[in-house]
Amino acid sequence: HEMNAIGRELYKSIFLGKWVAIQYKNREQKITKYWISILEIDSQKRRLKVKGFNIILNASVQDYDIYLESILTAEVVDGTYCPLNKKLIRAIENNPGEFDFLFSEKANMAVLDYLEECNRFDNTPCAVRRLLVQFVDNDTLMKNDRYPLSDNQFKSVAQTFQNEVDHEQAKYFPTHLGFNILGITTTKGLFILAYRRVLLDVEHRSLVPDADVIINYEFTMDGVVYSIYKYLPEEDRGLLENFMENQERILHSIASNMTNPENITTSPFFVELQRQRPVDLHAEFKGIFDMYAENRVTVPVKAFFGELKNSSRRIKNYPITLINNRVNLDQLLAIHKAMKYPITYVQGPPGTGKTNTIINVLISAFFNEKTVLVSSYNNHPMNGVIEKLRELKFGDYPIPFPALRLGNFQYVGKALDEIKDFFVKTKKLSVFEDFLVRNRQTKETNVKALSDLLELYEERIDLLERKETIEQLIHDGMPMKYSVDIQSGQLNEINQRLEEIGVISNEQAFALLEDDYENFIKFVNYTSIKHIQRLKEPKYEGLMKILDLDDLQEKVRKFNEYLSDTENLKNFLRVFPIIITTNLS
Numbered sequence: 001h002e003m004n005a006i007g008r009e010l011y012k013s014i015f016l017g018k019w020v021a022i023q024y025k026n027r028e029q030k031i032t033k034y035w036i037s038i039l040e041i042d043s044q045k046r047r048l049k050v051k052g053f054n055i056i057l058n059a060s061v062q063d064y065d066i067y068l069e070s071i072l073t074a075e076v077v078d079g080t081y082c083p084l085n086k087k088l089i090r091a092i093e094n095n096p097g098e099f100d101f102l103f104s105e106k107a108n109m110a111v112l113d114y115l116e117e118c119n120r121f122d123n124t125p126c127a128v129r130r131l132l133v134q135f136v137d138n139d140t141l142m143k144n145d146r147y148p149l150s151d152n153q154f155k156s157v158a159q160t161f162q163n164e165v166d167h168e169q170a171k172y173f174p175t176h177l178g179f180n181i182l183g184i185t186t187t188k189g190l191f192i193l194a195y196r197r198v199l200l201d202v203e204h205r206s207l208v209p210d211a212d213v214i215i216n217y218e219f220t221m222d223g224v225v226y227s228i229y230k231y232l233p234e235e236d237r238g239l240l241e242n243f244m245e246n247q248e249r250i251l252h253s254i255a256s257n258m259t260n261p262e263n264i265t266t267s268p269f270f271v272e273l274q275r276q277r278p279v280d281l282h283a284e285f286k287g288i289f290d291m292y293a294e295n296r297v298t299v300p301v302k303a304f305f306g307e308l309k310n311s312s313r314r315i316k317n318y319p320i321t322l323i324n325n326r327v328n329l330d331q332l333l334a335i336h337k338a339m340k341y342p343i344t345y346v347q348g349p350p351g352t353g354k355t356n357t358i359i360n361v362l363i364s365a366f367f368n369e370k371t372v373l374v375s376s377y378n379n380h381p382m383n384g385v386i387e388k389l390r391e392l393k394f395g396d397y398p399i400p401f402p403a404l405r406l407g408n409f410q411y412v413g414k415a416l417d418e419i420k421d422f423f424v425k426t427k428k429l430s431v432f433e434d435f436l437v438r439n440r441q442t443k444e445t446n447v448k449a450l451s452d453l454l455e456l457y458e459e460r461i462d463l464l465e466r467k468e469t470i471e472q473l474i475h476d477g478m479p480m481k482y483s484v485d486i487q488s489g490q491l492n493e494i495n496q497r498l499e500e501i502g503v504i505s506n507e508q509a510f511a512l513l514e515d516d517y518e519n520f521i522k523f524v525n526y527t528s529i530k531h532i533q534r535l536k537e538p539k540y541e542g543l544m545k546i547l548d549l550d551d552l553q554e555k556v557r558k559f560n561e562y563l564s565d566t567e568n569l570k571n572f573l574r575v576f577p578i579i580i581t582t583n584l585s
Helices: 002-016 086-094 106-122 138-144 151-166 234-242 247-256 281-293 299-304 329-340 354-367 379-390 409-426 433-444 447-475 480-501 506-511 517-536 538-547 552-563 566-575
Strands: 020-025 031-042 047-054 062-067 071-076 125-131 176-185 190-201 206-215 218-221 224-227 270-275 372-376 403-405 578-582
Touching: 002 020, 002 031, 002 071, 002 086, 002 106, 002 281, 020 151, 031 062, 031 086, 106 281, 125 190, 151 190, 176 206, 176 247, 190 218, 190 270, 234 247, 329 354, 329 447, 329 506, 354 372, 354 379, 354 517, 354 578, 372 379, 379 403, 379 578, 403 409, 409 517, 409 538, 409 552, 447 480, 447 506, 517 538, 517 566, 538 552, 538 566, 552 566
Parallel strands: 125 218, 372 578, 403 578
Antiparallel strands: 020 031, 020 071, 031 047, 047 062, 125 270, 176 190, 176 270, 190 206, 218 224
8 A cells, every 4th residue: 555655656746747755765774865856667676767865965966776665655745846757758658557566546646636736726825934035037037947046045945845745744735935926015914916836946956937827816814814806806807817918907906906005016036835724635535545455446436537337317307597697508507417416516717607606506406496515615605605695685675595604613603593583584474385386387398498408508518629639639640541530530520510509609598598587586585485484393393492592602512413413404404405514514
């Protein structure tokens, strides 16, 4: 199992162009810490030819031959850089069997590494400290391709990275070195709005800039979360999608909205950034590789990696109901698929309509009498969803929509107050059952036509992606015999099918949606009231007693105990079918 973990780290270091920290037992049985960059792998002798750097001695980089069996631990040093070893990468890709002893489950490794990286950037960053404050402008840094470090500077940065490797259960992701492009000085510290990531080139003892600019939409300082939207008006937020091209306009917009524009800093300096790590996915994913090594992989893990084939069964199509029409065809397709399948993952940069898509998924799920768990690593998107649901109104009256925001003590306490408030306001109201039945029947009429249209749209997306891939392969110089065969065969078939489907517009889809908003919002209001009024039933007597407790701590404790019982939870979801909370809660 240790060799699997070591192989995974060596694989990442080769394919990502990073150094890897190892503990190595030499011939004298002494354990030494090295950083290595892999040059060659001799699979026969199970030996590596590497460039090595003794982190303890801080010596210069040298060439070594080391044996795999003598490596005790290995971990990629995230903030480092070495040129990609293209020759070795080609050898691994072209002769996979030769390296299986070291790199098993390569495809799965790639998937998990990608998810780990996504997880890192999903978490709000915080500045740790400025460092190497020597004024070198962005253009010079990019033109020279690197920034040389003194011995002391190099030693300081390298030791920071090694400390993180040694610290097994880190509260933070590994330190991230950045070069400031745009920051704002606040009372709590410096909010780094835009920066260019820099990596430590160990062999040349220098910092190497990344071409891409990273935007921090949120930043934590001294426990306070600052949002970029506090400084940038809504109409200018699209400028962030191409920061370097729009840099002057962004700077002007932020300055126009600040009382003290002098707090904006474009001074070039290096900074250490960290992101909190609520869950150590690196350690969690090791458990998955152990499963594969011991041949005890569970069905859900196999399904996750696409190792199970779906049986061909008809999946029911459900009505889609929208609380607003601020969705496009892609979002409509996401809502449609969310109704058909058990799990939906919504991702995308700010401003792409994630919250609105989720709201419409929840409204459709509510109409179809489904229960939903909405979850994220962060509180911010969860709070955005519940706030939008609480804004729903029937005329001038807030709708008691039966969704609850749970989580820590504070959120549960607020939710219990909401339950009691909803019950008091709705217990004597009348609900017109005939109206509910009629509205449901009307909505179900156009289900099949809309479903068929969305499935055609999905097929069109798939065909266009396949067409683009084939055309790219031909453009990149595929051998003539394959090129002619693919163009006359697959490409022709794809083009013919695309012509049959034609263009599908938003208007076509919306024409198949029932669009009587007043009637539908009335339906949502009455159905919500009906849900809350279920609390009158005898089976909820225990819950109602908890709501009447005066001591908040006791009330929250009793409520958590109540939900830990499976039968109570099922009953609770009859009233509140939508639960919103963070993953950790």
